[in-house]
Amino acid sequence: MTPPSEDEQDGVGEHDAFERLWTPHRIVYIKGEGKPATGDEADCPFCLIPAMDDVEGLIVHRGETAYAVLNLYPYNAGHLLVCPFRHVADYTDLTAAETAEVAAMTQQAMRTVREVTSPQGFNLGMNQGNVAGAGIAAHLHQHVVPRWGGDANFMPVIGQTKIMPQLLGETRELLAAAWPKE
Template sequence: MIDILWAGWRRTFVEGVSTKQEMLGCILCKLGEPNTVESNLVLHYGEGNYVVLNAYPYAPAHLMVIPYLHHNDILDLSQEEAIENTLLLRRAIGIVRDVYNPDGFNVGANISKAGGAAIDDHVHFHLVPRWIGDTNFATTIANIRVLPESLDSTYGRLKDAWEKRDQS
């Protein structure tokens, strides 16, 4: 028998995924278009990259840094995109560290399906905060993740911190 863990805030996203993907094409390209920032969980729009809260986080404050241009390989990034990407990852680490005080981070990209990418045709970089003992029986036994707060709460905390850092 399978147990169900309720995550009601995800319903709106899950119900529209296939339709949205068919209509919009690449979801990462669409997320990079400036619009209602809160609805897309975008924290920052840079020159060549943007920073977004992952809608399916591995851990609280799981962020992604994504180039606007549709590249399927890290080798296709321009030097400017690559430099800004690294600078945004550094900035995001500082902000997440200030807000959540993790014990460490995983930072990287899954390139291609074979490399583990869920979206394999638009390269993107993950920043996953980690805490000692942050995986528990639920991940191991039930293949689920338990998050201590909603995406909206996480977004609000990080957006406030990002804006404060912009002002200093």
Template sequence: MTFIGAPRPPGCFLCEAGQAAPSEDATLLVVAREAYAFALLNRYPYNTGHLMVAPYQHTGDLANLSSQVAAAVTTLSQRALRVLSAALAPEGYNLGFNLGQVAGAGVADHLHQHVVPRWSGDTNYMPVLAEVKVLPEHIEATYVKLRAVFDQTA
């Protein structure tokens, strides 16, 4: 929880990930790049496979996106669902945007859709008692698994 209370470093990590060379994708956990949007694993996931789908455009307001860019975010989110289903076989999903800091946006200035896979019994007492989330797989292993499926799909 120290990360959450710590001062934010300057810059936008989503812009940095979106503008980085594809050779940096594994380091930045970027699993897919399309013309107007990209997907990356959340470094502080709610669950294994928690993805964020973001436009390259830096804005915190969904109304500021063109219809084309908004559709690209939705289309990539649909692709993410197909990939997660194939790679991890979740039983359900939580999807959504947190627009604005008061709505829970950790990065209020660069909107992104959360795509969170869910399984029966995926909650436990650890987040409540120990302020820690137990994940069944290391994030780098999840990256390799998802990236392979993203690379096979279009």
């Protein structure tokens, strides 16, 4: 992509070295549409999911203080979330037991996804607070996103389409079956 000439800029600002991809459809996410209304446990999806059966809730594994669940809006196939059962927003508010289990479960999620789908890498992360990108800031969750060379492409931006090679239920079944039984 070549930067616009001065004539093409037509008064839209000074030319700089940055190329830009405009994604105006993301404004819905930024404005918080479709997110829980109050952030209370009563409408928190991460508090409601554990009450569902594993298949319905897309739960891959349940521990003592935390659980692993497929992301309903995945960045990539096999995108898991590790969530404490307790409704807690900030990482520093986790108990020692919760911190240990979230960490151990994140490691096991990586091992399990590697066994099932052989990713070439991972993105791990927690977004703390709305301004940091937390979609549901009221309930802490750790992202475990498998990555492959070439997995980021033009389809989501240009075609507003995310290409997923497998249904979430099938992915959950494979990951749950591969997760070690305790």
